[in-house]
Amino acid sequence: MKVVAAIDQGTTSTRCVLFDHAGRMVSVAQHEHRQHYPQPGWVEHDALEIWRNVERVVPEALRSAGLAVADVAAIGIANQRETAVVWDRRTGEPAHPAITWQDTRTAPLVAELNAGPTAALFEEVCGLSPAGYFAAPRLRWLLDRVPGLQERAEAGDVLFGTMESWLIWKLTGGPIGGVHVTDVTNASRTMLMDIDRLAWDDRLLAALDIPRALLPEIRPNVAVYAECTAAAPGVPIGGAFGDQQAALFGQTCFAEGEAKFTYGTGSFLLLNTGTQRPTPSNGLLPTVAYAIGEEAPTYAVEGSIAMTGSLVQWFRDSLEMIRSAPEIETLARSVADNGGCYIVPAFSGLYAPRWQPDARGIIVGLTSFVTKGHLARAVLEATGWQTAEVVDAMTAVAPVPIQRLKVDGGMTANHLLMQFVADVLDVPVERPLVLESVSLGAAYAAGLAVGYWPDLEVLRNNWHRAARWEPAMPDDLRRRERENWERAVERTYDWVR
C-alpha cells in the first residue's frame, strides 16, 4: 500500500501522520519538545531537538503501520508559523534557540517600526502592519543581539528560516546539498514578502536591514522541492504549508467563502477569499491560503487567537489544577456554570480582532463561591468567546454569513467546549473525520505534487462529517454572558507600560 506522509511540526509537539488514498489516517507517531521560558514573555524552542524528533517520528509512524520508506509516495510538511531560526550553513548549528511565535521580545522594535516612515509601506506591500507576531522582527532581533551574526549574515555564512525551511534543509542533506526553501504561506507571515508578487521585497528588506542572502527561496505549496536524504531517504518532499493554511487545505476549503477554525495551542479562523488579495479590516489579517504549482495563488483572511489550548496547558502545568488537558472537561462538568468568573488570557496581549499588545491576562468575578470547577469553565469559555469575537469580525467581511463552523484540532475532542462554541455563535459546529487537518493538508499538498491524488475535487469527496453540535443556548443568556465577557476584556487593556 502506498501512503503519503505528513510531518506536523507544531508548537508543542512534532508528529508524523500517514494517509491512504481515501484520505484516511493510517498511523501516527508523536513526540513533544521542551518549551523554554528564559524571561517573562520569551518562548524558545531547540531547533535541533525538533529535528531529532522529526528523525524519530517518521520511522515510528511507518513501523506502526507495518510499512517501509519505499511505501511512501511523498512527504509534506506543516509547521508552527512565524517561529524564527538562524543557522550556520556549514555546520548546521543554530545560532540561537528558535524564537517562537508566542514570544513578545520584539515589541520595542516593532513600536519603533510603527512610529517610523516605513510602517505604511509594510501594510501596502506585505499586507501586514508591523507586529511582534511575525517572523521578521525576530530575525532583526537575532541579527542585533547574537554577536557577529549580522556580519556572518552579510558574508552569506548563515541561513534564516521558519520551521519548514529548517526541516527541509535538514531533510535534504543539510550542509551537503540541503535545499533552502520556504513556501508562500510561511513567507506571507514574515512581513518581508510582497503578497501580490509572492517574492521578497527589497524595500522591506532594506527597512529592516536584512541581507537577502540569508533568505530561503519562496516556492508554491504544491511542488516537489527535492528528495529526502534523511528520515525518509529517497522520498520526494511534495509540499509545505504553515499549519493553519494546511488545516484550511486539509478541510478542503477550496472555494471562496469556505472557512475553518483550528483549535490547538492558539486558535485560528481562516476564510478563503479567492484569488483577490484581501484588504486588512476588522483586525483580520490578509494572508496567502495556498499556491498550487505555477497557478495564481488563493488568498485568505485570518483571525488569530494567541491563547486557547495553551491556557488549558497553563491551568495544568502552572496551576496544577488538572493532570492532563482533557481532564479540564471533567472538572468543568463538576459545576453547572462559570459561577460568575471570567478569565481573559491576554498573556501575550490580545490578538484578533482587538490587537492589544499591552493587554495582560486577568481573572475577574472572584467570590468565595468560585471553585476550581468554575475556573475550569472560565478557561474553556474564554476559548468560546474569543471564537465568537473572531467569527463576528469575519462575518462582517465574508461574502455570505457563516452557516456552520468547520472545526479541527486537539481541543475539538472536548465536547463541553464544542457545545459552548455552538451556543455562543448560535450556529452549528462540525468536525471532520480526520481531526489532524493540519497533517492532512500537508499530505494533500505533497500527494497532489506527485500525482498520488489527481485534483482538488477528489480531495473534497474525502471530507466527511464526524460530529455536529447544535446551538442550544437561550438568546438572553448568550447576550448577558457576552456582555460580561466584554466587560472582563476591557479590564485587561493597557496593563503594560
Place this chain on the structure above:
Amino acid sequence: MPIQSVERAAAIIELVDAAPLGLTEIARAMDLPKPTVHGLVRTLVDVGFVQQDPDTGRYSVGDRLGRVGHGLDRHELRSLATNWSDRLAARLRLEVHLAVPDGFDALVLLDHVFRPDDSPQTLRIGEHQPVHATALGKVLLALAPGVGPVRALSLVAYTSASLVEAAALTAELGEVRRRGWAVEAGEHQPGIGGVAAPVRDVGGVVVAAVGVVGPQQQLLDTSHAPRPAVVQQVVAAGRAISQQLAHRW
C-alpha cells in the same frame, strides 16, 4: 500471614520517597544484604514504582506511583482514543461508539463518531445503555471490573431478540472472554447490529469498550455472525487505543 518481600518493597518505596538514596544506603537503612535489596529495587524499577537517576545512580519514587489512586480520566480517554475511533469509522463506514461503565448495570457513551456518509445524525454522547443488550455492554460485563454480576442485573427485554435468560447471557459472556469481542443482533434496537472490543489501560484492566453499530445486514451474516473484516477492524481499534493509553505517560 504477611509476605516479607511485599513488606520490604513498601519500606523501600517509603525510604526513597523521603530522599533519593543509593543502593548501599538503602541496604544499610534496611539492614539487609546488598544483593537482596538489589533484587527488590530492580523489580520496583521494572514496574515503574521506583526510578533511578542515570547520572547519580540514586533511586527515587517512580512516575507510576504518582498515578496510583488516580483512575484514568474519562475525557482523557476520549481524547486519546479520538484518532483511532475516527479511523475505525473511516475504514468500516459505520458509526463508532466508545463507552465506559456507569454503575454495575449500565454504560455511558463517551464518544460517538458519525457514520461517515454525511447524512443528518445526532450526537449520542452521554446516552446510557443497559450492559446486557449491546455489544459494548457485553464487553464491559464480561471483562471490566465492577460491572455485573449477571445475577444482579434486571434482564429487560428491549426487543424479542434480547437475552433475558441469565444462563444464556452467562454463556455468551464466556464466549466474549474467549474471543475478545462481543456482538449484538437486534437485542437493543430491532434491526441494529453491533460489534465491540475491549480497551485496556496499562496493566491490562479493561476500562472501556469501542465498537461499531449499524444495520444488522451490513455487519452480520444471516446466522448473526459478524463479518470477519468488521471484527478485525474493531479489535484492532481496541488494541490501538489500549496502546495509546500505555503511551500517555
